[in-house]
Every structure is written in C-alpha cells, then in structure tokens.
Amino acid sequence: MNLQLENKTALVSASSSGIGLAIAQSLAAEGARTIINGRSDATVQKAIAEIKQAVPSAQLEALVADNSTAEGCALTIAAWPEVDILVNNLGIYEAVGFFDESDADWNRLFETNIMSGVRLSRHYLQGMISRQQGRVVFISSESGVSPAPEMAHYSATKTMQLGISRSLAELTQGTAVTVNSVLPGPTLTASVEAFVQDVYPTLEPVEAQKQFIKNNRPTSLIQRFIDPKEIGNVVAFVCSPLASAINGSNIRAEGGLVRSAF
Template identity: 45%
Template sequence: MHIDLSSKRAIVSGSTAGIGLAIARGLAAAGAEVVINGRTQERVDEALHLLRESVPLAKVSGIAADLGDAAGVASFIQQAPDTDILVNNLGIFEPKGFFDIPDEDWLHVFEVNVMSGVRLARHYARGMSHRGWGRVLFLSSESALQIPTEMVHYGMSKTAQLAVSRGLAETLAGTGVTVNAILPGPTRSEGVGGFFAAMAQEQGVSVEQMERDFIAEHRPTSLIRRLATVDEVANMAVYLASEQASATTGAALRVDGGVLRSIA
C-alpha cells in the first residue's frame, strides 16, 4: 500500500514530542503539508528541526499556542484557518488516587483532553464537509474502556473522546469526512518515559525493568508484553488519514498490544 498525502494539509495538536511528533513525521513522510503545535516557540522550533532532519523534504511549519483553553484555540485557528486532516493528539495525564483529585484537576483534564479537540473539530470539520473530503482523528486510549484506578479523571476524558468522535462521525455522515478514534495502549512516549524514569529512580531499578514490571502488574493482559512505540501508533494514524481508509469512520481502532480482552 502506497499512501500519498501530497495534496493534503494536516494539523497535529500537541505534536512537539511523543506520539504527536511521530504522527507529524509519518504524515510529512507521506507528503502532507503538516502544521505542528506546542505551547512554547522553543519546543516548536526543536520539533521542526527534528522533523526536517528525519524527513529532509518535509513541508512543515509550527504554531506555538496553548490549546488547553478557548483563547489558545482561537489564536491557533487564526494562524491556520483550514486543514484537510486534523489529529487531536493533545493530552495530559497524572497518576492520582480518586479521593485526592480536586475539582480543578477534573476540570483541567477535561478542558485539555476533550475540549481542545471539540473546539478544533468544530472549526475545521465544517470546512472539510463543505469541500467534501476530510479526516478527523482523536487520540484516545485503551484507558477509555479499561479505566485506570490510578487516574480515573484521565480515563473519564478518554471515554468522552470516544463519544465526541462517534457523535461527530454521525453528524458528518455522507459528507466525505471520516472521524475515528485511536486507542493506544501503554506507549513509550516522552511523557510516559519520564514517568517510568522517575519511578525507576525511586525504586533503584532500570527503566527497562520498570517497564516490564508495569506491564506485568498493571497490564497483564498485554499480548505483546511490552510498551508500544510511538511509530507503531503513528502508523495507524497515517493510514486513517489516507484515501485508502475512506470506508472507516465512526470507529475506535486499537493499537493496544492486545491489552483489552475483547474481540470487538
């Protein structure tokens, strides 16, 4: 299968590192003109440098904006008014026991993880429908279906993304615009890597051992028995952004290494 996105423009939110950066790299390698996003210009510039090194002919640009609130999204849209492909990757997480999560943390996680995608999709999907072609992707998580007790607020936000994704897909039925969600499992991204590194240091073990222990204890149903790589998740996103995925919409596709014990 040859995926050619050379005539398409793509936006990837929260894409200066991890899964977002890998998706931006994959889209750029397929020929898309890609706009990346981060909260600071320094982070955006670093990511652009990495993209141009790994994909020498990449057509990439970046916008520094905090998409975790309405004002940040409005600023971003003003600088990038249209796109053919929208990847809602921005997300935050924080391990914290249910009884220790205050109201402000619940609201902040919802604002960043859910409302950033709602606001971006509300603007960009309208233009896609008028043009008769478009792709909207939400980076959810296996935690949407298997809520982690160590961060219920995060799981809640990922479940909400599935509802938004399916609802928007039905709203756009027959327009040529597809809307899908991706459910990664535990993935070796920058944020997760830092989380494991801190835990490993606290417990006096290697990061590799920490990752193995986490899978064995917290995700024992994993069939690959390891963390996924960011590129493995990005490959699914690039496919869903392509013309070849034109009959896939309203779906939640798993890249979870078999963690979820379900055949559907």
C-alpha cells in the same frame, strides 16, 4: 505503501513531543504539509528540526498556540482557517487517587483533553463537510474502554472522546469525511519513560519497562511498550484515502491489552 497524502494539510495538536510528534512525522513522511504545534517556539522548532533530520523532504509549518484554552484555539484557527486533516492529540494525564482528585483537577483535564478537540473540530469539521472531504482523528486511550483506577478523571475524558468522535462521524453521512478515534496503549514517550523509572528507581530502564508491563499491564499481548512511531503509522493510515471505509470507529492500537472481542 503510498498513503496518497500529498497536497494535504494536516494539523496535529500538541505535536512538539511524544505521540503527537510521531504522528506528525508519519504524516510528513507521507507527503502531507504538517503543522507542528506546541506551547513555545523553542519546543516547536526543536520538533521541526527532529522531523527534518528523519524526513529531509518534510513540509513543516510552525504553530505556537496553547490549544487547551479558548484563546489558543482561536489563535490556531486564525493562523490556519482550513486544513484537510485534524488530529486532536492534545492531552494530559496524572496518576491521582480518586479521593484526592479535586474539582480543579477534573476541570483542568476536561478543558485540555475534551474542549481542545471540541473547539478545533467545531471549526474544521464544518469546512471539511462543505468541501465533502477531510479527516478528523481523536487520540484517545485504552483507558477509555478499560478505565484506570488511579486515573479516574483521565479515563473519563478518554471515554468521552469516543462518544464525541462517534457523534461527529454521524454528521459526515454521505460525504468523504471521516471522524475516528485511535486508542493507544502504553506508549514509550519520554514522559512515560520517566514515570516508569520513578516507579522502579533501582532498575535499569529496559528492566523497569519490562517489570511495569508485567506487573501493571499483564494482559498486554505484545508484552512491551509501544513505540510512538507505531501509533504514528496507524494514525497516518486512518488519515489517508486508503482508509475511506473507516468512519465512526474506535481503532485500538493497544497491543491487545484490552480483553474484549469487540
């Protein structure tokens, strides 16, 4: 399927690894000029090389900026004043009991998971609305609708992203701009794979992953971890003109883990 993303410029925050890298690769494979963002030149260049190997025709641009800070967002905006697609992917998580989560822990996740998307959207969405076209996507999580007790602060930020996304979508009424959230479920990034291995250190990786899903995410209908590429493909579609009727939506790509018909 041709997603008609040629001649579009896409910025994916935190796209040097994990889900962000997969999203960037999917957008690049569809012809979008894709800005690869990370905190260091080494990680950005490594990501560019990886995408180029998979998609030789990829049009890629490097952006070294820490978008978890106001200064980093300002640097991003100065380097790229205008984009057609903004994917707010930057986010961090940690498993900490609620009674052990300090104010500093809450503030750190809020600044990274919430304010990065707020600052970038505040700039780029205005331009999209004035041009009457564009896409903004927030990468939330199934934890946003099914909060994890061991990650109260993370879950809270993911729920808040859904509210922000819908509020911004209301601003696009009557235009060809859309703002949506995509909610991945357990996705096998390198960091998640390491986390699972720490939980089950005596098991081989494949068996450890099976046990984690069985014991920790038993309601999953697909009964496996999601491949980051699967999330990348969903996001690429949402960013395309083919998804023009999807606006203000929370798109669940969590393998049926959440037991809800809505």
